Amino acid sequence: MEGSIFQYDFIVKGLLGAVFASITAGIIGTYIVTRKMVFLSGGITHASFGGIGIGYYAGINPVAGAAVFGILSALGIEYLSIHHRIREDSAIGIMWAFGMAVGIIFIYLTPGYSPNLMSYLFGSILTVTTADIVALGIMSLILCIYFGAFYRTILYTSFDESFARTYSAYVDIFKYITTSLVALTIVLNIRMAGVILVLSLLTIPPNIAMLFTRRYSNIIFFSVLSGFTGTAAGYFISYFAGIPVGATIIFTLVIIWILVKVIIVTVKYFK
Amino acid sequence: MESLSASYGTNIVLEDVNFRVSEGDFIGVIGPNGGGKTTLLKIILGLIKPVSGEIIFNPDLSGSCAIGYLPQISTGDLSYPVSVTDVILSGMMIRKRIITRMSKEDRKKAAGIIEEMGLSGMGRSSLSELSGGQLQRVFLGRAIIGDPKLLLLDEPGNFVDSTFENDFYEKLKELNKRMAILMVSHDIGMISAHVRSYACVNRKLNYHPSSEISNEQLLAYGCPIQLITHGTVPHTVLKQHN
Numbered sequence: 005m006e007g008s009i010f011q012y013d014f015i016v017k018g019l020l021g022a023v024f025a026s027i028t029a030g031i032i033g034t035y036i037v038t039r040k041m042v043f044l045s046g047g048i049t050h051a052s053f054g055g056i057g058i059g060y061y062a063g064i065n066p067v068a069g070a071a072v073f074g075i076l077s078a079l080g081i082e083y084l085s086i087h088h089r090i091r092e093d094s095a096i097g098i099m100w101a102f103g104m105a106v107g108i109i110f111i112y113l114t115p116g117y118s119p120n121l122m123s124y125l126f127g128s129i130l131t132v133t134t135a136d137i138v139a140l141g142i143m144s145l146i147l148c149i150y151f152g153a154f155y156r157t158i159l160y161t162s163f164d165e166s167f168a169r170t171y172s173a174y175v176d177i178f179k180y181i182t183t184s185l186v187a188l189t190i191v192l193n194i195r196m197a198g199v200i201l202v203l204s205l206l207t208i209p210p211n212i213a214m215l216f217t218r219r220y221s222n223i224i225f226f227s228v229l230s231g232f233t234g235t236a237a238g239y240f241i242s243y244f245a246g247i248p249v250g251a252t253i254i255f256t257l258v259i260i261w262i263l264v265k266v267i268i269v270t271v272k273y274f275k
Numbered sequence: 276m277e278s279l280s281a282s283y284g285t286n287i288v289l290e291d292v293n294f295r296v297s298e299g300d301f302i303g304v305i306g307p308n309g310g311g312k313t314t315l316l317k318i319i320l321g322l323i324k325p326v327s328g329e330i331i332f333n334p335d336l337s338g339s340c341a342i343g344y345l346p347q348i349s350t351g352d353l354s355y356p357v358s359v360t361d362v363i364l365s366g367m368m369i370r371k372r373i374i375t376r377m378s379k380e381d382r383k384k385a386a387g388i389i390e391e392m393g394l395s396g397m398g399r400s401s402l403s404e405l406s407g408g409q410l411q412r413v414f415l416g417r418a419i420i421g422d423p424k425l426l427l428l429d430e431p432g433n434f435v436d437s438t439f440e441n442d443f444y445e446k447l448k449e450l451n452k453r454m455a456i457l458m459v460s461h462d463i464g465m466i467s468a469h470v471r472s473y474a475c476v477n478r479k480l481n482y483h484p485s486s487e488i489s490n491e492q493l494l495a496y497g498c499p500i501q502l503i504t505h506g507t508v509p510h511t512v513l514k515q516h517n
Contacts, residue, residue: 038356156377159357159365160361160365162355163357163361163365164362164365167346167351167365167368168365168368170320170344171368218356218401223356
């Protein structure tokens with residue numbers, strides 16, 4: 005009996021996690037891929053590891069620490085590049101390494117054994133809590149409302165920022181808000197895929213979608229769909245095969261990308 | 276615009292500029308590189324605050340005195356997943372600062388602009404499928420969808436191929452019936468056939484109400500300027516100063 009309850013809990017958690025991870029990663033992934041800010045997102049991801057380390061050391065929730073670190077580094081990079089204080093790619097490179105360094109120093113300073121460290125680097129089902137799922141669910145809701153209400157403003161300001169800036173004083177505010185949402189989405193998805201692999205969870209689905217559609221809203225839709233397929237499949241395969249979940253998800257997503265590509269090439273060949 | 280000055284740091288770019296644009300004007304803004312032509316446009320657009328002086332809009336037009344703008348080069352990412360219709364609709368930002376939903380009216384208007392720009396059937400195309408001339412007409416469409424009273428063009432000759440040039444100026448002539456046009460160009464040979472008057476900018480601004488420039492007027496700029504006259508045979512003479 006206990007086994008079946010555990011099984012039920014495991015399936016619900018897996019499916020809900022996959023739904024929310026794919027919604028958040030699909031929307032934000034489309035934004036960062038089309039705006040060509042994948043490298044920036046990589047910087048945010050690794051910078052947030054500093055927050056995880058400090059969270060461990062101070063005994064607070066590492067995800068909260070990561071969120072603070074992620075948002076601050078994201079806003080810092082955007083601010084510096086808007087005001088041309090430093091080259092953006094240099095700023096990202098510095099934040100990237102600095103966050104990892106801070107994270108490692110504080111985890112080393114934390115007394116005792118840190119069993120969850122690997123789960124933060126590569127993701128793990130066992131450490132995904134109900135609170136994590138709830139947080140991802142809330143994030144999905146926020147993103148759907150925000151992108152639903154301001155779809156066109158987001159689309160136009162990211163297509164031609166300088167034109168939008170000519171007419172609207174709100175361009176920078178939108179940029180800061182959206183960048184903060186990028187950071188939050190990344191941090192929450194670290195629980196699923198881990199620091200090292202989470203970026204692919206955001207970037208592979210939009211690239212699968214862009215193989216066959218060029219419409220922004222379609223890219224989001226198919227990103228969520230392919231993201232869900234990859235995440236759910238990866239989650240269950242990893243459980244039964246006993247391999248790390250993050251790696252399994254990414255592996256599955258790349259296989260989907262290859263399959264779609266092959267199908268498209270074949271269809272074109274026989275047309 | 277009254278006794279307006281602008282500077283970048285201590286470097287004065289425009290000095291004591293007095294200038295008036297009225298309905299139906301088609302003004303060519305000419306002058307040497309670095310003479311302040313683009314700065315003039317940026318001031319009109321409100322991107323740069325003047326050091327002194329002010330811009331006065333006709334109060335009768337306030338509310339509808341939006342300014343359309345065709346930038347010097349396309350700043351948009353051409354591989355971005357937006358359709359022609361999307362780009363033209365984005366010109367509604369001239370009126371609404373934050374765009375939420377598009378009304379049916381807006382869409383109808385965009386369809387009309389697509390027709391007017393000779394882009395029928397391309398509403399759903401992505402930008403990477405278009406030629407240079409088509410792209411420019413998309414961005415011109417974006418500049419005028421908000422029904423501006425004043426249209427600013429920054430070096431429109433720069434990114435159009437010559438086959439579309441005549442086409443493009445024909446379009447401008449039609450638009451001129453609905454809005455005043457201020458066109459920046461260093462290639463006065465090309466624009467001389469189209470504009471009705473000139474504003475010469477080289478730190479100071481001199482306005483010439485006709486499309487002819489006299490010898491004396493040229494002397495005011497202290498720089499080599501092409502001289503154009505309209506006669507029975509149009510001819511161009513290069514004048515050298517000092």
